[in-house]
Amino acid sequence: MTVYFVDGQFVEKEHVSISIDDRGYYFGDGVYEVIKVYDGELYTSEEHIARLFESAAKIKLAIPYSEAQLIEMAKQLVVSNSISVGHVYMQVTRGVAPRVHQFPTPAVAPMFTAYALDGARPTEEMQKGVKVKSVEDFRWLRCDIKSLNLLANVMAKQEAVESGCKEAVFVRDGYVTEGASTNLFGVKDGVLYTHPANNFILNGITRQVVLRLSRELGVAVREEPFTLEAALVMDELFMTSTTLEVMPIIQLDDKMVGSGRPGEITLQLQKAFASQISTVVAGA
Known part of the structure; x- marks a missing residue:
């Protein structure tokens, strides 16, 4: 069983569904991060999360969670998926809206997704x-x-x-x-x-x-x-x-x-x- 984090909830992979109207699908309108896991522990997670917020700010995208909340979410994904050595991937898009190039008006809720996978050191x-x-x-x-x-x-x-x-x-x-x-x-x-x-x-x-x-x-x-x-x-x-x-x-x-x-x-x-x-x- 693989557990993902999607729009505020932990769900099994087979139940994950992302709308075709997500702006990440249409435009790549979003940002992402990858955090390494060693011996079941996140490595430099604070630095990665800080950079995620920096990237989001540069494209005028508000992340609907705090840095501390995202680190705790990443830790739970590691535990739920029994990751020893691997990584946590997370991304946030501007959300689901009809396809127009400019930002949605009124603004829509950003879409946040994340998962954890095994990955041996090379x-x-x-x-x-x-x-x-x-x-x-x-x-x-x-x-x-x-x-x-x-x-x-x-x-x-x-x-x-x-x-x-x-x-x-x-x-x-x-x-x-x-x-x-x-x-x-x-x-x-x-x-x-x-x-x-x-x-x-x-x-x-x-x-x-x-x-x-x-x-x-x-x-x-x-x-x-x-x-x-x-x-x-x-x-x-x-x-x-x-x-x-x-x-x-x-x-x-x-x-x-x-x-x-x-x-x-x-x-x-x-x-x-x-x-x-x-x-x-x-x-x-």
Whole structure:
């Protein structure tokens, strides 16, 4: 039995019904978040929920629950679905209304849905590293909003998968921005580089944790754009996300990264991130 949270109630999956007039279906008019679960405990849930509210505010969407209520809801989904390692997905749309582009008048109640699923850590890939492919970043200019409008990301990811790659690396005007569902990092001469958190990328929660861990490890950090050409000669590349954690990149397009194995700083950050998980979960 899989339990979902839909419009204020916990219901079994087979009883979930969403209206065809939901604006998330018509327009992608909504926002979402994904929270990782380790050993049955939510990881960085406060940060994810805070970002959900930030994204909602940027599209003038009011979430009908408090941050504390959403965290408690997520915890109950984890327990009800017996999740040990996995994630909680949640989204809120502007609600159910006849199809017109402008906001409904009068306003309608937002639609909030969430569920929890099992999902093992990608440990084998984290040990070996993965291949990625560069693609043109043809998305809109508000990538800082974690919106439901992900068609460009889907197309980029599919292009990468069809090329035998794990991820698509977006390149805008010659500069690497981020992945289709990840943040990108490069290491050159011991310095860690990543695109600054502006409107061209989503400021990932795992990205923020890794930047903090890097500074704690004494790694010099530069949040500045770097070109695809610079990426191709980095000593190390890796990507981060809620589900991929710290994922080494061993090949970008047709170019091997460094020695073709996960780099030293990448491995240090993997170890530090794993330790951070254990500390947070143990203290939950």
